Amino acid sequence: MKQQILVLLFLICSLCVCVATFAQTSTTPGTKTKASRSNATSSDPASSEGEKRFQVNCGRCHNPPEELPPAATRAVVRHMRVRAMLSAEDEKLILEFLNP
């Protein structure tokens, strides 16, 4: 009985999350960062190279984050430099792409 209640609770929570997230998406203007816009183009060669390195390196392990607060980018890229074994040049270019 308790098992069924837990499953039911899980399904209800999932449904609530689905409804809430879809509702938010349809009512708020897009706040996506550059990181999530895979088709973003830039005339700046350094930024373009940074975008390329971001897509190639970060996509090796996970989907890019939907939103990346500007204040968090430096810590995120430093963290990923260690995790993904990026070079200093990769770190610099990706940072320039995320925070032009």
Add this chain to the structure above:
Amino acid sequence: MMTIARFAGVFALTLLGFTTASAQSASPILSGGAGFFGASGGDNTFFQPVLAPVLAIPLGNNWLIESRADLREVVARQFGTSGPYQGTFFGTLEYLQLDYNANSHLTITAGRFLTPFGIFNERMSAIWINKFQDAPVIAAIGTAQGYSDGLMLRGAAISNSRYAVNYSAYFSTLSTIENLRSQRTAGGRVGVFIPGIRLEVGTSYQRKLQNQRMNSYGNDISWTSDRLPLEVKGEWAHSLSGHGYWIYAAYRLSQFGGGNSPIARLEPIVRMQQFFRSSRPVSGDSLPSTNVRLPGFGLNYYLPHEVRLNASYGRELVSRGTDVNQWEFGITYRFLFPLSRGDSR
């Protein structure tokens, strides 16, 4: 409850101290994932609310402190298949390390870190990254329970537009301290990544330097298509306990109806894994006691705002014993917050 309070206290103090210390430089971040998982195999059903916070604190231009914990309550029947449901708390400090970027090609890491063997443990074990809820059947080979306490050198030995060679080499000491347990081991991994075709292959080695000394070695492959939303990953590993492999292919249906359509958010995954137990007994190796095959199918659904639903079915085919169906379902939320305003550049 005491364990939860201790974890929360240490985490809060760390946050407070380092947020203040680094207020003038890059902002520390609190990231990670939260999830609720359920699984059913045979007559056993259990549920797990999980919180996996990640803390990253950059210090100056070259230093970084980073940490990840795994806090989960496992709710299961008292006697396996019968009795009332009861919860047991498990708290694991997965890594707490100090990194120093010595130069463009070398990072020196000290502390507790994820053992670099293959690709699953270091790169895919986070609950918001792992496409399946469970770890591969061979995950225990070469990883020394997943965590190491010691020193590690890592980085990109060569990095250019055509290829990159990355490496990690470490030594871990024996630790019997609760929540910081590790084995005396040494090892590393070398990988070659070709950005043009988004292919990486790697090879790993570990030498266990305590009790029943043994070598473990393995190979891994990771490929992401640049034309299709398709990725293929796999590992093969061998130790005295036996050998085995896992491989999966995941295809995100983002080509159907645009990036935000309901169908485009689906990601079917197919995984196959096998383990072949050797005849030599190795105690406490956390591997199946007999040969096992595990074909599986999963379905992820990516909701907006970093929420993911996942469900999977697998069939455990054992050479001696009864085959078992395994059902899993779950929801994960990935979060990321800067802890101060900091300097974004």
